[in-house]
Amino acid sequence: MSRQVPRQRRLDIANGRVDLSHGAGGRAMAQLIDEIFRAAFSNPLLDQANDCAVFPVTGGHIALSTDSYVVSPIFFPGGDIGSLAVHGTINDLAMAGSVPVYMAAGFVIEEGFPLRDLQRIAASMGTASRASDVAIVTGDIKVVERGKADGVFITTTGVGRIPPGVALSGDQARPGDKVLVSGFLGDHGAAIMSKRAGLGFETDILSDSAALHTLVAEMIRASGSALRLLRDPTRGGIGATLNEIAHQSSVGIMLREEAIPVRENVAAACELLGLDPLYVASEGKLIAIVAPQEATRLLQAMRKHPLGRDACIIGDVIEDPDHFVQMTTGFGGGRIVDWLFGEHLPRIC
Amino acid sequence: MSRQVPRQRRLDIANGRVDLSHGAGGRAMAQLIDEIFRAAFSNPLLDQANDCAVFPVTGGHIALSTDSYVVSPIFFPGGDIGSLAVHGTINDLAMAGSVPVYMAAGFVIEEGFPLRDLQRIAASMGTASRASDVAIVTGDIKVVERGKADGVFITTTGVGRIPPGVALSGDQARPGDKVLVSGFLGDHGAAIMSKRAGLGFETDILSDSAALHTLVAEMIRASGSALRLLRDPTRGGIGATLNEIAHQSSVGIMLREEAIPVRENVAAACELLGLDPLYVASEGKLIAIVAPQEATRLLQAMRKHPLGRDACIIGDVIEDPDHFVQMTTGFGGGRIVDWLFGEHLPRIC
Numbered sequence: 001m002s003r004q005v006p007r008q009r010r011l012d013i014a015n016g017r018v019d020l021s022h023g024a025g026g027r028a029m030a031q032l033i034d035e036i037f038r039a040a041f042s043n044p045l046l047d048q049a050n051d052c053a054v055f056p057v058t059g060g061h062i063a064l065s066t067d068s069y070v071v072s073p074i075f076f077p078g079g080d081i082g083s084l085a086v087h088g089t090i091n092d093l094a095m096a097g098s099v100p101v102y103m104a105a106g107f108v109i110e111e112g113f114p115l116r117d118l119q120r121i122a123a124s125m126g127t128a129s130r131a132s133d134v135a136i137v138t139g140d141i142k143v144v145e146r147g148k149a150d151g152v153f154i155t156t157t158g159v160g161r162i163p164p165g166v167a168l169s170g171d172q173a174r175p176g177d178k179v180l181v182s183g184f185l186g187d188h189g190a191a192i193m194s195k196r197a198g199l200g201f202e203t204d205i206l207s208d209s210a211a212l213h214t215l216v217a218e219m220i221r222a223s224g225s226a227l228r229l230l231r232d233p234t235r236g237g238i239g240a241t242l243n244e245i246a247h248q249s250s251v252g253i254m255l256r257e258e259a260i261p262v263r264e265n266v267a268a269a270c271e272l273l274g275l276d277p278l279y280v281a282s283e284g285k286l287i288a289i290v291a292p293q294e295a296t297r298l299l300q301a302m303r304k305h306p307l308g309r310d311a312c313i314i315g316d317v318i319e320d321p322d323h324f325v326q327m328t329t330g331f332g333g334g335r336i337v338d339w340l341f342g343e344h345l346p347r348i349c
Numbered sequence: 350m351s352r353q354v355p356r357q358r359r360l361d362i363a364n365g366r367v368d369l370s371h372g373a374g375g376r377a378m379a380q381l382i383d384e385i386f387r388a389a390f391s392n393p394l395l396d397q398a399n400d401c402a403v404f405p406v407t408g409g410h411i412a413l414s415t416d417s418y419v420v421s422p423i424f425f426p427g428g429d430i431g432s433l434a435v436h437g438t439i440n441d442l443a444m445a446g447s448v449p450v451y452m453a454a455g456f457v458i459e460e461g462f463p464l465r466d467l468q469r470i471a472a473s474m475g476t477a478s479r480a481s482d483v484a485i486v487t488g489d490i491k492v493v494e495r496g497k498a499d500g501v502f503i504t505t506t507g508v509g510r511i512p513p514g515v516a517l518s519g520d521q522a523r524p525g526d527k528v529l530v531s532g533f534l535g536d537h538g539a540a541i542m543s544k545r546a547g548l549g550f551e552t553d554i555l556s557d558s559a560a561l562h563t564l565v566a567e568m569i570r571a572s573g574s575a576l577r578l579l580r581d582p583t584r585g586g587i588g589a590t591l592n593e594i595a596h597q598s599s600v601g602i603m604l605r606e607e608a609i610p611v612r613e614n615v616a617a618a619c620e621l622l623g624l625d626p627l628y629v630a631s632e633g634k635l636i637a638i639v640a641p642q643e644a645t646r647l648l649q650a651m652r653k654h655p656l657g658r659d660a661c662i663i664g665d666v667i668e669d670p671d672h673f674v675q676m677t678t679g680f681g682g683g684r685i686v687d688w689l690f691g692e693h694l695p696r697i698c
Binding site for chain 2: 023279281
């Protein structure tokens, strides 16, 4: 976002629409960046207006993560594509134990997209980034012809600072470890799908989209190196995420069905939509795997944080040469929680 | 790109197509990442298979830059969207004087996109990144329904290390400085537009897409702090880029038309297409502004590098309260090189 604008008539945000000139590298693009994005994200690094942001780092380790967001609808109960794009990338950084610091944002916008919607999304990103103390320091805008994209797609890339001694990784789960989640699962996916399917009576379901880095900081403080790994169960839900972990760590996982927290309205919406809540995305929840002797202390620390107050232990890491995720049910039975097959929920994030 | 894949039948790359399951977070996505992207990008950080890449940094400054690529057609003479996405982000990092080190890549793919094209793009990115010594260490894939995107869009975000003492910025041009370019201008835009317009006899025009960081390193070595700023004239060409610089640095710029290097076939294609070469994108060229006493030395250093062998001095920075870019023509006349208005060349990068 290197552009600065000479004097001219301001954008008509109430009635205007994005056109191809806004992506052409000239004055219209400079104006769009200035009046919508710089206004929403303003910070000293972005204001340098070069094609790069340059910032100091101390030695140590940094984390880099990127995610593209194509969620549909772009405005949904509990959030929008902008706040989701900020929270989601913060969360990927936080799952590595890092403190998110800077973010880059790339926009692909469809010709004809309303400027007021773009402004609303930019404002939402600005609010989310300031609330999380993460500066959006550089970015890019491309505009494609009508019908060649669906409204707007956003790719956010974050940089985080890893505190000394923190080394969380998906391959660190050990048999005997406890599996925790930070709260109710599937809210985001259920909110999106309810909205998309027009389930009017389920509109009280809100996305849980939230930035988890401060919760993670508390968890690291409480558990130190006993905390093996963190992962946020977004696309594919805890079903897919736990299978990944089992595979990466070469272990099995045994869940207790009755311990898995799903809100009643989410469970009801999932039933109506034919979805298994185990595979439905959360966007403000995490899975933690911790050494058994530290599980209670970690749980207490999580419950003191607003984003962890419904945390609970949902299962155990076990030895299993097949790396299966299994679940015991209330009636003494069990089932395999397999990898997700098929498309399940397109464009959930 | 956190996914790893259990045993299963391999992708049918020759005949297969991307479907919505490849973006759903389950086993199909894991397989796509493994067999196409990890195979093409393989490096130890990516192979950690977490949602983040974590790497060590020494103290100092780092640069962060992002660009989304929506070029159409995705395969073009002299390159493709994959190599362009790698080169373009490397170049944005290099324009800050940084040494590009790591890259993240986000993909938005349209349902039905041929797997063989995706593999070709990934291979091209892998080749470009290895050639530039920049590792693609993390990424993301989203799939949208048929008709909701146009093939594939790629967002690359790069991290570079700024050598001590380097501080290039768009606001550093001073009256008296010399304006240099590293070679022939407009090749990329002319190649894309010739291809798109079906100008058969102009198909000898190749995109100049290339990574400029090693040229930049030589230039910094030659000129030190006499080198004020670098900028790559992509979208909007040198017309837009020099106007930005003039505006950022609060100066004017005076170009000499006969000094501006444009290949004959590019000039001919521009004439046919009704384009002004001053506004046509290059993807492997740079503009340098340097203190006058160092201009010759810098030019010599640039010409020793394969990507700078056609470098030349095209004008001067002047005092101008209006921050105009002007050009003297061969007949003793002159014109204002204004900011780009209108759409000019959509989806050129």
